[in-house]
Amino acid sequence: MEKLVIQGRTRLEGEVTISGAKNAAVALIPATLLIKGVCTLENLPNISDVQIQCEILKDLGATVEWLDPNTARIDTTNITSHKAPLDKTSKFRASYYLIGALLSRCHNVEVGLPGGCNLGARPIDQHVKGFEALGATVDVATGKVVAHADELVGASIYMDTVSVGATINIMLASVFAKGTTTIDNAAKEPHIVDVANFLNSIGADIRGAGTDIIKINGVEKLKSNSTYSVVPDQIEAGTFMLAAMATQGDIVLKNCISEHLDCLTAKIIEMGGKVIESGDEIRVTCDKRPKKTNIKTAPYPGFPTDLQAQMGVVLALAEGTSVISENIWESRFQYTYELIKMGAKITSQGKTAFFEGVESLSGAPVSATDLRAGAALIVAGIAAEGTTELYNLQHIDRGYENIEEKFRKLGANIIRIRE
Numbered sequence: 001m002e003k004l005v006i007q008g009r010t011r012l013e014g015e016v017t018i019s020g021a022k023n024a025a026v027a028l029i030p031a032t033l034l035i036k037g038v039c040t041l042e043n044l045p046n047i048s049d050v051q052i053q054c055e056i057l058k059d060l061g062a063t064v065e066w067l068d069p070n071t072a073r074i075d076t077t078n079i080t081s082h083k084a085p086l087d088k089t090s091k092f093r094a095s096y097y098l099i100g101a102l103l104s105r106c107h108n109v110e111v112g113l114p115g116g117c118n119l120g121a122r123p124i125d126q127h128v129k130g131f132e133a134l135g136a137t138v139d140v141a142t143g144k145v146v147a148h149a150d151e152l153v154g155a156s157i158y159m160d161t162v163s164v165g166a167t168i169n170i171m172l173a174s175v176f177a178k179g180t181t182t183i184d185n186a187a188k189e190p191h192i193v194d195v196a197n198f199l200n201s202i203g204a205d206i207r208g209a210g211t212d213i214i215k216i217n218g219v220e221k222l223k224s225n226s227t228y229s230v231v232p233d234q235i236e237a238g239t240f241m242l243a244a245m246a247t248q249g250d251i252v253l254k255n256c257i258s259e260h261l262d263c264l265t266a267k268i269i270e271m272g273g274k275v276i277e278s279g280d281e282i283r284v285t286c287d288k289r290p291k292k293t294n295i296k297t298a299p300y301p302g303f304p305t306d307l308q309a310q311m312g313v314v315l316a317l318a319e320g321t322s323v324i325s326e327n328i329w330e331s332r333f334q335y336t337y338e339l340i341k342m343g344a345k346i347t348s349q350g351k352t353a354f355f356e357g358v359e360s361l362s363g364a365p366v367s368a369t370d371l372r373a374g375a376a377l378i379v380a381g382i383a384a385e386g387t388t389e390l391y392n393l394q395h396i397d398r399g400y401e402n403i404e405e406k407f408r409k410l411g412a413n414i415i416r417i418r419e
């Protein structure tokens with residue numbers, strides 16, 4: 001069993017380099033199955049979701065050579081199976097990308113239903129709708145997805161809900177489809193654009209990624225021997241921006257794309273923080289207690305649900321009462337019960353939580369309930385008076401590379417103890 005022991009209260013100051021985006025990396029790795037050759041991916045975050053995705057590719061017959069902790073040379077020339085190991089695919093959410101990729105590569109696929117953070121029901125009906133529109137038969141039963149397509153033919157698909165995963169998965173399944181596929185009401189997150197950029201860099205024909213309508217013209221094959229660098233992680237960047245607010249600190253983030261964070265930046269300024277953008281750096285300072293604000297999570301470019309918990313920590317310490325409406329996931333307020341153990345005054349009802357700001361939080365033993373909640377509780381422990389012990393670190397290690405080292409470099413008193 002591992003835990004983080006955090007001594008607060010610390011004002012975070014200094015520089016932090018942002019890693020490659022988890023939610024891009026976990027899609028780019030299965031996307032290499034479309035190449036039937038070699039590809040080198042750079043700026044991969046060194047996190048367990050990336051490691052598992054690479055293990056699955058090796059189980060399918062690919063070879064993965066790590067040139068350094070963030071660079072993998074992947075050879076998918078010889079794929080020997082279209083069946084991903086059920087025990088591994090259930091460990092995280094992004095295993096669903098194997099469906100679209102293996103449909104394109106093998107026209108056959110068998111993948112365990114994905115796992116991932118417990119955020120409530122996480123259906124994949126929109127993914128299935130897309131695959132069936134392209135001509136596949138899909139059976140979702142007995143805990144796995146079994147799909148087959150004699151031929152994949154381009155189709156017009158209107159998404160009932162804006163879905164990151166379904167948008168990327170349909171893109172993957174339509175790269176080689178005959179004719180044109182249109183995804184209407186598509187998600188627009190930066191990691192969707194990154195996957196489209198990667199595929200286009202090796203010969204795919206995808207237009208409109210980052211807008212509501214994406215068109216994919218089927219091609220014959222993709223080029224081998226390419227190199228691609230993963231986009232910076234806007235959610236990790238937002239996590240550190242909010243840590244500067246929660247600790248009234250001064251943090252310079254390096255290797256980020258500020259446009260990906262415009263919504264958060266606007267909110268930070270509303271709360272009295274200062275944001276200075278310069279090239280691939282963002283500096284966030286806050287020299288007084290943050291003011292209250294209200295948050296409504298929404299698909300990009302709205303406020304990201306993946307920064308909701310981290311914002312909750314700032315609002316728990318802000319002047320006045322703030323409201324968060326979580327409109328993406330049905331159960332993403334579990335972290336508030338952990339913050340209440342630290343002295344926060346929060347009430348939640350369904351999709352809405354009310355934060356009555358307190359002057360300070362007190363360290364306490366708390367548990368990460370999901371990936372982003374775990375990161376939020378680290379920030380809470382650094383901002384709190386006294387000692388916080390944080391458990392269930394496996395959630396955090398899925399999506400944040402060397403997180404305690406990055407916070408230690410900013411002045412946090414934080415150590416990982418293996419009990």
Ligand code: EPZ
Binds near residue numbers: 117122125162
């Ligand atoms: C991706 O999940 C991210 N995960 C999540 O980040 C993120 O919270 C989410 O997008 C929203 O931005 C990865 O990219 C691996 P969705 P995904 O499909 O693809 C409903 C993190 O912390 N929906 O955009 O599963 C769904 O229930 C993780 O990094 C359907 O109804 O999210 C939800 O209400 C947590 N049917 C909404 O759409 C479907 O077929 C958005 O889901 C698919 C989704």
